[in-house]
Amino acid sequence: MPSDPVHEFLEDDMKRRWRDNGADRAGAAAIRAMVLMLGGVVAGRTEAETPESGPDGTVSLEAVTVTGETTESTETAWGPVRGYVAKRSASGSKTDTPLIETPQTINVVARDEIAARAAQNLSQATAYTPGLLTEMFGPSTRDDYFNLRGFDVPQYLNGLRLLGIGYANIRTEPYGLERVEILRGPSSVLYGQNPPGGLVNLVSKRPTLEPLHQVELLGGSFGRVQGAVDLGGPLDDSGQFLYRLTALGRGSDTQVDHAKDDRYFVAPSFTWRPDADTSFTLLTHYQKDEAGNSMQFLPPQGSLQPNPNGRIPTSRFLGEPDYDRFDREQYTVGYAFEHRFNSIFQVRQNLRYAHVETDYPVIFVDGFVTGANGLPVDYRTVTRSAGLYQARAGVFTLDTQAQADFDTGPVRHTVLFGADYRNLGGDNNSGIGSAPNIDMYSPVYGQPFDRPPIDLKRHQDLDQFGLYLQDQIKYERFGLTLSGRHDWAESFTHENDLLYSTLTDTRQDDSAFTYRIGLNYLFDSGFAPYASYSDSFEPVPGTDFSGTPFQPTTGQQWEVGIKYQPPGYNAFLTLSAFHLTQQNIVTADPDPAHQGYSIQTGEARVMGIELEGKASLAEGLDLTAGYSIYDSETTKTTEANQLGKRLPYTPGQQASTWLDYTVPVGPAAGFGLGGGFRYVGSNYGDLTNSLRAPSYTLIDAVVHYDLGKLDGSLKGARLAVNLSNLFDREYVATCGDGFCYYGNRRSVLASLRYDF
Known part of the structure; x- marks a missing residue:
């Protein structure tokens, strides 16, 4: 040659x-x-x-x-990933930083991995992430709920917080994402008020310099029919103007009777690059969800525990088909701007306005019909209530950053100064009424009831402003990260209780300083040990008996670990250990004269070990594996039945492995087979550990074929069949507040994708 x-x-x-x-x-x-x-x-x-x-x-x-291939040298923190293995991220630094140099655990689920498992929501996209509990309420059509390191997990989109009020929360379509990043541990030093367990940052697909054209048809279980298109590329010969158009539409039922999951999604984006040092990207999306109520409140007897009438079917719907629904309409408009002045200074600004409205009429179970002795009369007839929840939220977020890269002698600095602001204004209106009883094992729908009127109106305004400073210092093989931030947060709530004819106004002001220190060392062999300390704060609404507003909760975490990026391989491994505490937790006031009030003397502690490895090898092999072990505990409380108990929704262990192999050459070239398992340990749904959801293991599989290997005229076409919960195991995902929630049943999805 x-x-x-x-x-x-x-x-x-x-x-x-x-x-x-x-x-x-x-x-x-x-x-x-x-x-x-x-x-x-x-x-x-x-x-x-x-x-x-x-x-x-x-x-x-x-x-x-x-053209069009992302390599380690061309990958950016906001762009595509080659295979399953990301090498850079901005979630832990707000700068384009190699993961191996970030002294904190970050997991990245890349576009290829999301597509390989045909993920239909964020919970499915992140199901193989160690330590992240993704099925908190089973197959919910309302939202994606997560728990990490013992605490709820907020969601960010392109580095900006997705805020909501009531049920008015943005739910992101995974087909519109380039990557999903999980930042573990306290993050207030970069993002302001947050729980201490971590956050999920979603990175949108953006316009591309290389042309791309993709269409996909998908169908399968529960009558799901879905079509999607992803188009992008330059609009002119010079590449100054770029575009991206991603759209999806589907009609679907769910595993729960009378609960649909329809969606319409479109996300146009546009980039203007007037010169090599400047870019302006307009990011927008519109989404409409017409869904039902797939999250059923089931009594433990019949789901988790034995019931003389047998097991409640996983498809059982206990609402009213003509009443229950969950409708959501949302849109976002924003931009990402960056300009480099010279080899030292650059600025970035991210801005977004988001609007979401929800209409949620729902019938929910209260409990069994009981006799005079307080016991269920037949363990099959349950009482119900009718709820009506209507919410609207408008959220403005802005983050402005100035970055300087320079040397002081042998020391390299990346200094970041930033200011961010967020504002939420919205209404959360609700009404509750009675609904007729129903037989769980032989339901009869259509019984008459009075639809509840709105009797509680709540308006809320939230503001947060933060200033932060960070220096990423490099000296030979050492890396030192120093970060500090001060936040000011204000909230105002106006409540109009029409039922009791009362008006209540509540104002609260909070401020906090948070910081982070991280140290790492880079070996030639690809190993990078690190250690870090970080803290967090989160405002707590309400007052104690004396009327004094509650102080924010505070969190502190120590983390040590080692990252490994083997030279010459597209692979990455992270092993970490952490110790995390949270103080100022609200607990019951022990004074008998203060019944119904709370004080802030509670404390919780979580410590654990996490391991994750990802690899995409040239032989056509992609894999990811993870394991976590947590020890969580309520360490201080005034309530004896909570002391020493495990934190809710925090499994002691989780493990997963996913492997996908595509034959590269030979008669079977283009044929691929993949599969994996997910193990989730037992967990409790409340602080008293009254209900325990047992552990479960699920098996997933995929078979796919590159049709271009069969016939050259079919180049770019790919056929796949994904099976989730292959053996159709019935399991309880979680239990809480006296109710239990089934997990996802088996799902079979066939897809035909064409890239051209």
Whole structure:
């Protein structure tokens, strides 16, 4: 073969990714075949062509241009990931930083991994992330709920908080995402008020310099029919103007009778690059959900525990088909701007306005019908209530950053100064009434009842302003991260209780200083041990008996770990151990004269170990594996039945492994098979540990085929069948407040995707 720099690069790259030198020698022929085949693909050939032979018998190939591949050197914190393995992130620093240099655990679920498992929501997209509890209320059509390191997890989109009020919360369509990032531990030093367990940051798909065109059809269990399209590329020859258009529509039922899951989603975005140092990206989306109530409040007897009438079917709907629904309409408009002045200074600004409205009429179970002795009369008839919840929220968020990269002697600095602001204004109106009883085992729908009027109106305004400063310092192989931030938070709530004719206004002002210190060391071998300390704060609404407003909860975490990025492999591994505490937790006032009031003397502690590894190898093998073990405890409380108990929704152990292999060459080239397991340990749903949801293990699988290997005219077409909960295990995901929630039953989804 004649000397060709492109082919030399491709062959060298394939060799670098191979397992070892022995494999290099044994697979040299396969490598050359793959290089030749890749050259044909990149050249855009759809039909086989016979290359001409030279006088010396060598084969001359046309020059090819390699485009559209994300490598470690071209990956950015806000862009696509090559395979399953991300190497950079901004979630833990707000700068484009290698993961191995970030002294805190960050998990990244890349676009390829989301697509490989045909994830239909964020809970499914992150189901293989260690320590993250994703099925807190089973297959909910309302929202994605998470628990991490013992605490609830807020969601961010492109680094800006997704706030809501009542049930008016933005729910993000995973098809519109490039990656999902999980930042573990306190994050207030960068993002302001937050729980101490961590956060989920979602990164949107953005306009691309390379043209992309994708259409996908999907269908399967519960009558799901879905179509999606993803288009992008330059609008002019110079690449100054770029666009991206992502859209999805579906109609679907769910595993619960009379509960649908329909969605319409469109996300246009546009980038203007007037020069090499400036970019302005407009990011928008519109989404409408027309769903039912798949989250059923089931008594423990019949779901978790035995019932003389048998097990309650997982498809059982205990509402009213003509009443229950969950409708949501949302949109966001914002931008990401960046400009580099010179080799030292650059600025970035992210802005977004989000609007969401929900209408949620619902019938929910109160409990069994009981006799004079307080026991259920037949363990099958339950009382119900009718609820009506209508909410609206408008959220404005702004984050402005100035970055300076410079040296002071042998020390390299990346200094970040930022100011962010967020404002939420919204209404949360509700009404509660009675509904007729129903037989759980033989339900009769359509019984008459009075639809409840709105009798409680609540308006809320929230403001937060923060200033932060960070210095990422490098000296030889050492890295030191110093961060500090001060926040001011204000809230105002106006409540109009129409039932009791009362008006209540509540104002609260809070401020806090938080900081983080992190240290790491980079070895030539790819290992990077690190240690860090970080803290958090979160305002607490309400007052004590004397009328004194509650102080924010505070959290502190120590974390040590080691990250490993093996040279020459597209792989990444993180092992971490942490100790996390939260103070100022509200607990019951022990003074008998203050019944119904609370004080802030509670404390909780969580410590644990987490392990995650991801790899995408040139042989067509993609894998991810994770494990977590947590020890959580309420360490201080005035309520004896909570002291020493485990924190809610915090399994002691979780483990998962997912592997996907695609045959690269030979008669079976293009055929792929994958699968994985998810183990979730037992967990409790309340502070008293009264109900325990047992552990469960689920098996998932996928079979896929690159149709282009069958016929060149089908190049870019991919057929896949995904099976979630392959053996259709029935399990209780969680229990809390006297009710239990079934987990997801088996789902079979067939998809046909075409990239052109």
